Amino acid sequence: MxxxxxxxxxxxxxxxxxxxxxxxxxxxxxxxxxxxxxxxxxxxxxxxxxxxxxxxxxxxxxxxxxxxxxxxxxxxxxxxxxxxxxxxxxxxxxxxxxxxxxxVNRAFFSLKKSVRTFGEARASFHAIGVSRGTAGLHILREEGFSGDQIRELNQAQTPPKMLLQHRIDAWYGPLAEGKELLLSAEAAAKTFVSPPLGPTYxxxxxxxxxxxxxxxxxxxxxxxxxxxxxxxxxxxxxxxxxx
The missing domain is CATH 3.40.190.10 (Periplasmic binding protein-like II)
Structure with missing residues (x-):
């Protein structure tokens, strides 16, 4: 080559x-x-x-x-x-x-509680925000989350913003992106982050x-x-x- x-x-x-x-x-x-x-x-x-x-x-x-x-x-x-x-x-x-x-590792970001597995997340969160069309959406479906639990959001809706407004129970997204958007100033004091779940290349x-x-x-x-x-x-x- x-x-x-x-x-x-x-x-x-x-x-x-x-x-x-x-x-x-x-x-x-x-x-x-x-x-x-x-x-x-x-x-x-x-x-x-x-x-x-x-x-x-x-x-x-x-x-x-x-x-x-x-x-x-x-x-x-x-x-x-x-x-x-x-x-x-x-x-x-x-x-x-x-x-x-x-x-790329992904995680659940929540203002309510920390979870350690997909099973805990399924049992704990009723409304999980995920960006429409992303790998995160495919992963949640493969892990058995119901359509009622998943909130597909457009980029303009900004899942982290909706989380901070308490419009969803959790956001599932890339760990690095979440840390940059959420773990700063006021949000850092109240955001729970799961261990990495659902890695992709x-x-x-x-x-x-x-x-x-x-x-x-x-x-x-x-x-x-x-x-x-x-x-x-x-x-x-x-x-x-x-x-």
Whole structure:
């Protein structure tokens, strides 16, 4: 794989060709991905560096998560990249999975009580907020939570905000995101956080129709970043330790 990537890049340089442009959809999930001019979060910075190493120019599209998921999963989509995509069973056959960018743990955040297992959460919470279309929703369904317990919320509704307003009993979401949004100032004194429950690996993924050469080049670039420590350096810069 390393020799293949090197040969492709050297061939391009010898021919004087310009970097190929690709489109990547970024779903803003702080701090994993950020819509910021100077930085794009842990997964965003790693993915952009891999694209640079693989010889691609990137046209970055930042749109609501559900829209990004639908665009890239559409049967007509060709060679569209997306980050950060949690790899869960309902998505398995809808995307091309290139390589993992970060491990994401999830937890229950509540103002009422602490729980340690999915079973305790099922018994304790009558209304659990989770962002619509996310891996968290799929995980809750797989763990046997009823439709009456799950409150699917749009990004604009902001599940943490609804929790602080006592409109839901708990919020189930990424641990790092929850800590950033909830565990500050007044909220820190009254928010119970469960142990990590429901981890996933979040990937750089592509539409189902994806050039094998592009997927291979990006996978190789990401593997090299893991080997040379640059991916680890980016994670450390953000304080990301498999949260």
């Amino acid at each position: 390393g020799k293949l990537l090197l040969a492709l890049l050297l061939g391009c340089v010898a021919a004087g060709c310009r970097a190929e442009q690709v489109t990547m959809y970024l779903m803003a999930v702080p701090p994993l991905t950020l819509n910021d001019p100077e930085r794009k979060g842990v997964a965003g910075d790693i993915a952009l560096e891999a694209l640079r190493r693989a010889g691609y120019d990137v046209r970055l599209e930042v749109v609501p998560s559900n829209r990004a998921l639908a665009i890239v999963a559409h049967p007509s989509a060709r060679n569209l990249l997306i980050i950060p995509l949690a790899r869960v069973a309902p998505r398995e056959n809808r995307y091309t999975w290139i390589a993992p960018l970060a491990k 979040n990937y750089l993924a592509c539409s189902l129709s994806c050039q094998p050469q592009m997927a291979a080049r990006l996978a190789e670039a990401l593997a090299q970043m893991e080997m040379d420590g640059s991916a680890r350096s980016i994670r450390e810069k953000y304080g990301w330790i498999d949260n």
